[in-house]
Amino acid sequence: MDDDNECEECESGAPAWMATFADLMSLLMCFFVLLLSFSEMDIQKYKQVAGSMKFAFGVQREVEADTIPRGTSVIKQEFSPGTPSPSAIPVMKQQTQDDSRDELRVNASVSPELDELLAKIEEGMKEEIDEEVVELVLLSDSVMLRIRESDAFPSGSAEMQSGFLPVLDKLETLLEGEEADSRIIVSGHTDNVPISTTLYPSNWVLSAARAATVVHYLSEVRTIDPDRIEIRAFADTQPVADNDTPENRARNRRIEINISVPEEEY
Known part of the structure; x- marks a missing residue:
């Protein structure tokens, strides 16, 4: 039990x-x-x-x-x-005076004065072009100098690197003989990776600050008339390549300087 x-x-x-x-x-x-x-x-x-x-x-x-x-x-x-396949070393082909002008032009309908300005800048900045510090593009109404971020500014900053100053000095010397009413437009561009810092809360602010730094040097340190210069900021709205690889994003981070001749000369 x-x-x-x-x-x-x-x-x-x-x-x-x-x-x-x-x-x-x-x-x-x-x-x-x-x-x-x-x-x-x-x-x-x-x-x-x-x-x-x-x-x-x-x-x-x-x-x-x-x-x-x-x-x-x-x-x-x-x-x-x-x-x-073996990893290929990336090679960027730079347009020089030896290349075909047709490949350099975006629009072949340009004035003789603009074509002469292109030849002048090509000859005066041959060393920078050969070293791929400067890329030249001939547009229908201007000559564009395209400078990569790595050659002009530290990453995420609008403080110019010392190696970029001789490029601006040489450009200012080449433009001394140009007409006083010719226009110089400095544009800042970034990639699509957002930035948010105390100084630069967005890519718009960063691109504008870099363009302003270049303009300040050309007008205040050098002798270009400030009335001839404009500032434009585009952030990531005008990429030259898809923002899908680090290499393409590096191409999109750039400063562009457009130099146009007076309209009455066309």
Whole structure:
């Protein structure tokens, strides 16, 4: 009889604390599911990460991911194996006097005065062009000097590097004989990576500050008439390349100086 009573008092199943523990885990799971449902994926960061993985693993995407992947996996399935090949050293071809003028022109309908100005700048800044510090582009109404951020300003700053000053000095010397009513437009450009600092709360402020620094040097330190100069800031609205790789973003971070001849000379 004593043995029968002992068996009736034995507890069956899981311990009592297990029910409380299971309730706690269920509540935590519901909490994190709720957080996930309110979260949003940063499409820009996703594309940057996906692009980095593509280059790291040597694969090529056949179908471009224009939208956020949805479903059971955030990894796109449209990949094909990349062709093994030695890493090529990037080479940028710079237009010089030896190249065809037709390749340099964006619009071939230009005045003789503008063509003469281009030849003058090409000859005077040949060293900077050969070293790819300056890129020249002939537009329909102006000659454009394009300077990369790395050759002009430190990253995220509007303080000119000392190596950029001789370029502006030489440019000012070349423009001394130009007509007083010719126009000089200095434009600042950035990539699409946002910046938020105390001095530069946005890419607009940074691009404007860099253009203003160049104009200040040309007008205050050098002798160019301030009435001939304009400042423009474009932030990331006028890229020269897609902001999909570090190299292309570096190309978009630039200063452009447009020099035009008087309109009455056309």
